[in-house]
Amino acid sequence: MVFRSGSTAPEPPETTLQATEGGSPSVGVSPAMILLLATWVGLVAGWLDLGLMVVERRLIRGEFYRLGEHFVWLIPLGVAVLMLVPGTVLALIAGLRRGGVRPGMALGLLAFVGFLDICARLPLSVWASLVLSAGVAVQSARLAGARRRATLGLVRRTTPWLVGVLLAVMLAKIGGRAWSEHRATAALPPPPEDARNVLLIVWDTVRAGNLSLYGYGRPTTPNLERFAGRGVRFDLAFATSSWTLPSHASLFTGRWPYELGVGWTTPLRPGVPTLAEYLGSRGYDTAGFVANLDYCSRETGLDRGFAHYEDYPIGLYETFTRYVGLGHRTDLLGWACILERLAEGASGRPLELKPRSREHAKRGAEVDREFLDWLSWQQGRRRPFFAFLNYNDAHTPYEPPESSAPGFGLRPVTCRDRLTLRHWAGLEKAKLARNDVRMASDAYDDCISYLDRRLGVLLDELGRRGVLDDTLVIVASDHGEHLGDHLLFFHGCSLYRQVVQVPLVIVDPQGQAAGRVVAEPVSLRDVPATIVDVLGLNLEAPFPGRSLARLWGEDSGGARPSAEPLLMETDKPIVLMNQGREPAAKGPMKSLVAGGMHYIRSGDGSEELYSLRSDPQERVNLSGAPAAGGILQQFRAGLVTMIRKK
Structure with a gap:
C-alpha cells in the first residue's frame, strides 16, 4: 500500500495489538528479568506472609509472636531469598534455552512457590495448599501471557519500591536497637567504688x-x-x-x-x-x-x-526454618530421614543428617x-x-x-x-x-x-x-x-x-x-x-x-526468725502434654512449702500433702491422714493470707 505524504499509518487492527501486547509465544524473557520477577513475587508473598502471621498469632490466637524483634523485615526478606532459588534455576534455563522462558511460564512457576508459602500460614492440608497454589499459578501464567508488557512494566516499576520499603524497615529496626543500646549505656551513672x-x-x-x-x-x-x-x-x-x-x-x-x-x-x-x-x-x-x-x-x-x-x-538457616512460613511448616527432620534412607540404599553406607530443632536454635x-x-x-x-x-x-x-x-x-x-x-x-x-x-x-x-x-x-x-x-x-x-x-x-x-x-x-x-x-x-x-x-x-x-x-x-x-512459706504457682497450660492427665488441666494450681511439708492445691480444690524429708519423690499423699486436718487448715489459711497481701 502507498501512503500519501503527511499522512499517518492506520492503526493496526485490535488483534494485532493484542498479539503485540502479549508478545510472540516463542519470545521469552531474559535471565535478568526472571530474577527481577522472582524478587518481586518473593517480596509480595513475603509481605502477605508477614501480615497473615500477625493476624494468626495476635488477632486469632492472641499469643506471643515467638519470633525475634526483626521479624518485620526477616520474613519478607527470607521469602524473597527463597524465591530466588527457583528464579535462579529458571534464569539458567532461559540463558541456555534458545528462545528463553516465556513470561507466563516463569510467573506461573514463581507464583506457585510464593503462594505455597502463603498457604503455610493457613489452616490447610498439604494437598489443599498444593491445589490452591496450582490454581493461582495457572491464573498468573494466563495473565502474564495475555498482558506481557503490562505485567513486566508493573514489575519494573514496583520492585524498587518494595525493596526500598524493606531496606527502610530493616535499617529502622537495626539502627533503632543500636541507638537504644547506645543511649542506655551512655546515660549510666558512675558505679560504686x-x-x-x-x-x-x-x-x-x-x-x-x-x-x-x-x-x-x-x-x-x-x-x-x-x-x-x-x-x-x-x-x-x-x-x-x-x-x-x-x-x-x-x-x-x-x-x-x-x-x-x-x-x-x-x-x-x-x-x-x-x-x-x-x-x-x-x-x-x-x-x-x-x-x-x-x-x-x-x-x-x-x-x-x-x-x-x-x-x-539471625542467620540464613534460622530465617528459613523459623521466619519463612513454608520453612516453619516443613518437618525438616522427616525429610532428613527420607534422604538418609535413600542415601543408605544407594551407597550402602549410613548417613546421618541432624537438622537443628527450633527449640535448640x-x-x-x-x-x-x-x-x-x-x-x-x-x-x-x-x-x-x-x-x-x-x-x-x-x-x-x-x-x-x-x-x-x-x-x-x-x-x-x-x-x-x-x-x-x-x-x-x-x-x-x-x-x-x-x-x-x-x-x-x-x-x-x-x-x-x-x-x-x-x-x-x-x-x-x-x-x-x-x-x-x-x-x-x-x-x-x-x-x-x-x-x-x-x-x-x-x-x-x-x-x-x-x-x-x-x-x-x-x-x-x-x-x-x-x-x-x-x-x-x-x-x-x-x-x-x-x-x-x-x-x-x-x-x-x-x-x-x-x-x-x-x-x-x-x-x-x-x-532465726520463722521462715515465710514458699509459694509456687502454675496456670492451666495452653496445650496439654499429658492428654489431660496433668493436675493443671483442672485449672490454676498453688502450693506452699512450710514446716517440713509440701502442700498442693489443684484447680478443682483437691489437696495433697507430702513430707519434705521422708518422701522426696512425693509418693505418699498424707492429706487423708487423720492427723493432717490441722496442718491442712494452716496451709489453707496461709495461702489466703499470702494472696491477700497483694
Whole structure:
C-alpha cells in the first residue's frame, strides 16, 4: 500500500495489538528479568506472609509472636531469598534455552512457590495448599501471557519500591536497637567504688534430683560440684513456678507470680522494678543472653532493664526454618530421614543428617560465645556488669549436643529415635515402648552433663581473663521436669517437687562462705534481695523477700526468725502434654512449702500433702491422714493470707 505524504499509518487492527501486547509465544524473557520477577513475587508473598502471621498469632490466637524483634523485615526478606532459588534455576534455563522462558511460564512457576508459602500460614492440608497454589499459578501464567508488557512494566516499576520499603524497615529496626543500646549505656551513672560483677546463670528445665551435686547416681555435674565448694549450696531450693516465664519473672523482681501478671500468653506487667533496672541505675552494664526463645525473649518483658539483650539469632538457616512460613511448616527432620534412607540404599553406607530443632536454635556454646564477645567490649569500659545467661539445652526434645561425648545410657541412634525425641512433647507417652522413655531420660542426663561441661569451660575462661575473682556467681534453674514420675512428662503441668525443686549455688568472690550447705527450704524469689545485699546496694532496693545471705553469715548457726512459706504457682497450660492427665488441666494450681511439708492445691480444690524429708519423690499423699486436718487448715489459711497481701 502507498501512503500519501503527511499522512499517518492506520492503526493496526485490535488483534494485532493484542498479539503485540502479549508478545510472540516463542519470545521469552531474559535471565535478568526472571530474577527481577522472582524478587518481586518473593517480596509480595513475603509481605502477605508477614501480615497473615500477625493476624494468626495476635488477632486469632492472641499469643506471643515467638519470633525475634526483626521479624518485620526477616520474613519478607527470607521469602524473597527463597524465591530466588527457583528464579535462579529458571534464569539458567532461559540463558541456555534458545528462545528463553516465556513470561507466563516463569510467573506461573514463581507464583506457585510464593503462594505455597502463603498457604503455610493457613489452616490447610498439604494437598489443599498444593491445589490452591496450582490454581493461582495457572491464573498468573494466563495473565502474564495475555498482558506481557503490562505485567513486566508493573514489575519494573514496583520492585524498587518494595525493596526500598524493606531496606527502610530493616535499617529502622537495626539502627533503632543500636541507638537504644547506645543511649542506655551512655546515660549510666558512675558505679560504686569497688563494685563487684554479677553473673546469673540459669539452666532451663534442670531439676535438682538429676544432679550429682545432690547425690544423683550418675556424675552429671562434676564441674558444678567443684565450683559449689567455693560457695554455698542450697539443698532445698524451690522455683516459684513449674515453667519458664513466671519463674524468671520472680527471679528478676523478687515477687510471686500472681503479683506480676505473667501467663502463657501475657508478658511481665509494666512498672514492676527488675534487677537489671536497679543495677543499671547504680552504674552497672547490663546484658542478657538467652536460649529459651519462647519464654525468655524480649516480648515476654524479661529484657526490661538490660541495655544489651540477645535472644533470637539471625542467620540464613534460622530465617528459613523459623521466619519463612513454608520453612516453619516443613518437618525438616522427616525429610532428613527420607534422604538418609535413600542415601543408605544407594551407597550402602549410613548417613546421618541432624537438622537443628527450633527449640535448640541456640546451644550453650553459642550463649557462651555471645557473652564472651560482649564481655570483651565491656571490659574496656571499667564498669561492673550484671550478665544473665539462660541455657536451654536440657529442654525437650532432649537432643544431646555432643554425640561424641560419653553418655549415660541409651542414645538416639536411628532416625526413628530422633523423631521420637523431636516430637516428644506431643506424643502420648503411655503408648510408648519402655526403651523410648528410658532413652528420653538418659538423653536428658546427657544434656545436663553438657551444660556442666560448658560451665567448666566458661568458668575457666573467666578465670583466665581475671574476671571470676571479682564476680558474684549464681547458678540455678527456673524449673524441673517430669520424666514419668506421677505418670507425667514435661513441665508446667503440676507443682510436684520434680518440677519445682531446682539447683541453687551462690559463690561470693570473697569466699567467706566456701563449702557452706544450707539445708532449709528457700525460694528463688529471694535471689534479687540476696544480690543487692551481698553487693551492699540494698538501701532503698525495691525487692521484697529476704536476703539468703542470712543463712550463711557468721551468725547463721543461731536462732532465726520463722521462715515465710514458699509459694509456687502454675496456670492451666495452653496445650496439654499429658492428654489431660496433668493436675493443671483442672485449672490454676498453688502450693506452699512450710514446716517440713509440701502442700498442693489443684484447680478443682483437691489437696495433697507430702513430707519434705521422708518422701522426696512425693509418693505418699498424707492429706487423708487423720492427723493432717490441722496442718491442712494452716496451709489453707496461709495461702489466703499470702494472696491477700497483694
